[in-house]
Amino acid sequence: MRKIIATEFYTLDGMMSDPKDTMDWVLGTFNEEMGKYENEIYDSADTLLLGEVTYKIFEGYWPYAADNPDTPPGDVEMAHKINSIRKIVFSKTIKNVTWQNSEIFSDIDPEKLKAMKQSPGKSMLVVGSASIVQQLANLGLIDEYHLLLHPVVLGTGKPLFKDIKEKVNLKLLEAKDFGNGVVLLKYQTAGK
Amino acid sequence: MTVDGFFAGPHGEIDWFKVIKKDGEWDKYTHEQSRSGGTLMFGHTTYEMMKGYWPTPDALKNDPYMAEVVNNSPKIVFSKTLKRVEEGPHWKNIMLFHEIKPEEIIKMKEREGGDITILGSGTIVQQLANLGLIDEYGLVVVPIMLGAGKSLFKDVKETNLKLLEARAFKNGIVVLRYQPVLK
Numbered sequence: 001m002r003k004i005i006a007t008e009f010y011t012l013d014g015m016m017s018d019p020k021d022t023m024d025w026v027l028g029t030f031n032e033e034m035g036k037y038e039n040e041i042y043d044s045a046d047t048l049l050l051g052e053v054t055y056k057i058f059e060g061y062w063p064y065a066a067d068n069p070d071t072p073p074g075d076v077e078m079a080h081k082i083n084s085i086r087k088i089v090f091s092k093t094i095k096n097v098t099w100q101n102s103e104i105f106s107d108i109d110p111e112k113l114k115a116m117k118q119s120p121g122k123s124m125l126v127v128g129s130a131s132i133v134q135q136l137a138n139l140g141l142i143d144e145y146h147l148l149l150h151p152v153v154l155g156t157g158k159p160l161f162k163d164i165k166e167k168v169n170l171k172l173l174e175a176k177d178f179g180n181g182v183v184l185l186k187y188q189t190a191g192k
Numbered sequence: 193m194t195v196d197g198f199f200a201g202p203h204g205e206i207d208w209f210k211v212i213k214k215d216g217e218w219d220k221y222t223h224e225q226s227r228s229g230g231t232l233m234f235g236h237t238t239y240e241m242m243k244g245y246w247p248t249p250d251a252l253k254n255d256p257y258m259a260e261v262v263n264n265s266p267k268i269v270f271s272k273t274l275k276r277v278e279e280g281p282h283w284k285n286i287m288l289f290h291e292i293k294p295e296e297i298i299k300m301k302e303r304e305g306g307d308i309t310i311l312g313s314g315t316i317v318q319q320l321a322n323l324g325l326i327d328e329y330g331l332v333v334v335p336i337m338l339g340a341g342k343s344l345f346k347d348v349k350e351t352n353l354k355l356l357e358a359r360a361f362k363n364g365i366v367v368l369r370y371q372p373v374l375k
Contacts (some may be wrong), residue, residue, distance in 0.1 A: 012331070012353070012370070013345035014197035147195070151370055155350040161196040164339035169211060170195060172335050175360035183358045185366060187195065187335060 003143040006050065006126040006133045007041055008061045008160055010147040015157030021057060025152050033178040034148065035074040040059050041146065042078070046122040047086045049136075054128035055089040058082065059099045062140050090132055107133070110139045117141075130160050138165050144173070151181035193331050198341030199314050204237055204302045206312075211336050215363040219267035225330075226261045230306025236271035238312035247282035268300075268308070270316055292316070294323050301325075314342050321372075328371055329353070 008016050017023060021156045050058070065071045065079035087102040094104055105112075113136075116124070126132050126142070136142050170187040177183055193199050200206055204286060212218075234242065245251050246262040259282070261297045267286045291297070297320070300308060308328075310317055320326050331344075351369040360366045 012197070013343070013348065034193040038278075060347075146194070149368075151353040151355045152347050153348050153351040153353070155348060158308065161337060164196065164337055166339060167208070168339075170335040170337065170364070172360060172364035172366065175358060175366045177355070177358045181353075181355040183366075183368060185195070185333070 001162055002121050003047070003123045004113070004117065004118070004126065004136060004141055005041070005123050005146060006136070006142050007143040008128070008133070008148065009144040010160060011152050011157070012149065013153045013155070013157075014159050014161060015154045016128065016133075016160040018184075021053070021158075025150055025154065026148075029150065029180045030074075030184055031178060031180045031182075033076075034180070034182060036186060037148075037176075037178070038074075038078060039081075041083045041125065042085065044123050045085065047088060047116075047124040048082075049124055049126045049132060050087060050089045051127070051129035051132040052089060052091045052094060053131075055087070055091070055094075055102075057128070058087075059102075062097050063099055066149075067174045082189050101163045108135050108139070110141065113141055130158050130162070133160060134163050136170065137161070138163070140189075142189055144186065145170070147187075148178075148187045149183045149185055193344055194338045194341065195333060196337045196339070196341075197343050197345065198338050199312060199344045200342045201338060202342070204241075204342070206241070208334065208336055208338060208357055212334060213363040214364060215361055215365075218361045218363055218365060219357045219366070220371045221359075221361070223257060226258060228264075231266040231268060231300075231308045232266070232341050233263070233268045233313070233316065234270070235313035235316040236274060237269070239267075239274075241267045241312070243283060245278055252282065261324050266305075266331060271299070290319065292319050292323075294325065296323050297323075314344055314346065317344065318346055318348050321345075324372070324374070326372060328356070331368045333366040333368060 008048055010016060062079050062082045066076050083100050088105050089102060090105050090108055092106050096102060168189055170189060173186040173188050175183060226259060230263055246259050251259045264283050269286060269288050270292055274288060277288045279286060352373040354373050356369040356371055360370050
């Protein structure tokens with residue numbers, strides 16, 4: 001069965017971004033080990049499940065990254081992966097998408113997502129998209145959380161786990177030190 | 193601390209600690225940590241919880257080693273409402289302060305003796321963090337999300353930290369130790 005994996009940059013105070021989504025706290029520490037993880041997780045997947053905010057940020061960056069001489073080399077490789085992978089954006093307001101291999105789902109239909117999990121294919125990743133993480137978590141549809149825990153307290157920002165309705169028991173799959181202060185915590189849920 | 197950053201449930205519940213399964217390596221680690229001979233520091237709520245358990249026959253039977261360590265360790269309590277602290281045969285060596293005075297904390301740090309360890313006590317952690325008086329955070333990340341509770345870093349200002357140690361145990365606990373970095 002295909003997994004839905006939420007892979008998130010995370011802080012000690014539970015934030016997934018600063019208030020302006022600038023992510024300086026990630027860019028400043030990103031290293032080769034983290035790049036390796038990112039390549040592996042994207043290679044293990046064939047679909048991204050995104051909320052509007054993350055979709056728009058990605059759409060404004062990734063289609064142009066490979067052609068921009070200022071783009072870091074790691075991002076050039078990632079750009080090919082992200083541009084070609086299937087992207088589903090959950091949105092009631094976006095009317096059409098021009099980014100390669102993107103489609104709009106107007107709402108989160110648990111039955112549709114369960115059917116997708118049962119069909120053949122690779123994992124589906126939720127990246128950023130806190131509101132999508134929260135909704136899928138409350139529907140019991142997330143199978144794994146990969147939290148890239150950064151050595152920082154932001155103080156203000158967007159909490160990843162707002163409005164989680166019930167306790168979620170987790171099983172630790174892996175804890176990995178990337179060597180730059182960032183620790184990857186991989187957890188499995190009981191799932192549905 | 194839970195994965196979603198809570199050190200207690202919304203009403204101070206710590207029943208979720210029971211998801212921590214027994215593990216020889218983990219027990220060894222917690223006992224090693226308690227050997228320092230240092231001082232324990234609490235806010236009112238955690239103090240009452242500790243007092244309600246460690247001097248009791250249950251604790252003396254289930255974990256006599258830890259009960260003795262907690263009993264013998266010098267204990268500092270911050271409370272505006274507690275008038276005095278009551279000692280007993282299994283609950284000694286307690287000092288009560290009605291407010292956090294940075295100069296007093298700095299003096300405590302300069303004195304001889306082991307380290308000062310704050311357990312639980314979110315509001316004390318938050319106040320001392322914002323005064324720049326915390327030297328190390330030892331976070332025991334428990335494999336659970338509570339959904340609601342008391343956030344450890346509530347109202348704590350932006351802080352960069354240095355990871356000192358990341359260690360995983362077979363029962364799913366991850367211990368993370370950090371040192372705040374001055375800006």
